[in-house]
Amino acid sequence: IPHTPYPTPTPTHAHTHAHTRPRTPTHTCQGKKKEKPQWNQPKDKSKDAKGGKDKKVAPPKPKFVNKTPKGQKKDLSTPMADGYHPDAVESSWQDWWEARGFYGCDPAQAKGKSDDEKFVMVIPPPNVTGSLHLGHALTAAVEDTLTRWHRMKGHASLYVPGTDHAGIATQSVVEKMLMKEENKNRHDLGREKFIEKVWEWKGDYGNRITTQLRSLGSSVDWSRERFTMDDQCSRAVLEAFNQFHEKGLLYRAERLGNWSCALKSAISDIEVDYVELEGRTFLEVKTHKGNPADPKGRYEFGTLTSFAYPIEDSEEVLVVATTRLETMLGDTGVAIHPEDPRYTHLHGKFVIHPFNGRK
Structure with a gap:
């Protein structure tokens, strides 16, 4: 069956006017305006969120006192606590x-x-x-x-x-x-x-x-x-x-070790703190009274200093570089690589200590 559209009603007036029906006034209950909390002010936690009543603060829990004699089994007949303690x-x-x-x-x-x-x-x-x-x-x-x-x-x-x-x-x-x-x-x-x-x-x-x-x-x-x-x-x-x-697994020999100037004792590697330095650095040494040459009493580390040992019966010198210049006062020998061609002519010769003249 073909669809037949409904006939469009013909308006009785050429012009229509919209009539506005007056609105019914609405009445609201004007209660006390709720104050908003000011910015960055803590809320009163003692008040209940719904009724505004004071919350009941739980009394402090009594300190536990162990009444079980030492070495005896604990009495488990007492009521279980309300929480884990x-x-x-x-x-x-x-x-x-x-x-x-x-x-x-x-x-x-x-x-x-x-x-x-x-x-x-x-x-x-x-x-x-x-x-x-x-x-x-x-x-x-x-x-x-x-x-x-x-x-x-x-x-x-x-x-x-x-x-x-x-x-x-x-x-x-x-x-x-x-x-x-x-x-x-x-x-x-x-x-x-x-x-x-x-x-x-x-x-x-x-x-x-x-x-x-x-x-x-x-x-x-x-x-x-x-x-x-x-x-x-x-x-x-x-x-x-x-x-x-x-069994030959233990022997006595001379080896390089760690010496503590404060303890006056040899110490293991695990007791030593290693510090990587990049160039000249001033550090505080707690076991020393302080360096009078430094305003903060620190000591200088990381500086490479070169000095020369005169070769005995020769005008030649052997230049040595070190970061611990003060230790040269106790030097008793100089080690060189046996296959280094620069020093093969010095094998078996002596150098003279520049400060005390010791060979």
Whole structure:
């Protein structure tokens, strides 16, 4: 069926006028205008956001007091707290574990095990002068996981704790303490008295690391705790050195080393801080009183100075360059490359020290 459009109505008037109907007035409730907070003004947090009422401030939580006797199992019959409080949850367990010997290893039981059923791990002893950091926590977590896994498999498992005496670091700490408290150094006390002071310091401050290790919950056998200066450890070190010497793995020889002017002792490479210098640089040396030639008491480094050694019975000189000119006062010899053609004619000859005339 074809679509038939509706007929368009014919207007009755040639012109139409738009009649505007009057609007009905609207009435709004004119309440008290809400004040906006001023710029950069803190909001009143004590008021409730909806009703404007004062919030109830929760009373402070009471301080936890551990009432469990040392070494006894914690009483768990009390109601559970409304939130997690580490002090309340972790207290007393470590003492109970140690008292019950859960992490010990029975030697008689270990004798009946094969080598594949035995697992022993010694904690790399941290320095007694320091405190545990995140790296120690990570290492302890991995080691403890391995030990617990072997223990769960029924293996004879032993996890041994201990601390390192850290000779250089401990000596430095104790010397600073002596200078601060008594205005003395180790030479004023003498060797025996100073060693007594070191042991006193270790007894007072050396247990910080073991306390932290206990807080981590590591399943170590604390009955076997070792300190690297214990008699048993000292004898083991001497025995190891003797065995190395007998096998030709240990020998005595002259080598370049690191010397601390402050400690008056040789120190290892790990105790040395290396600084890269680019040209002339002034640095402060804390162990020295200060350079009077510099307004800030600093010392000059990174300057290459050349000086000449006269060749004995010759008009020739040998020029040497160094960044530590002051050390030339103690020079006793000059080394040259045996295959360097510039100096082959000087082999076997002597040079004369320019200041004191020594050969």
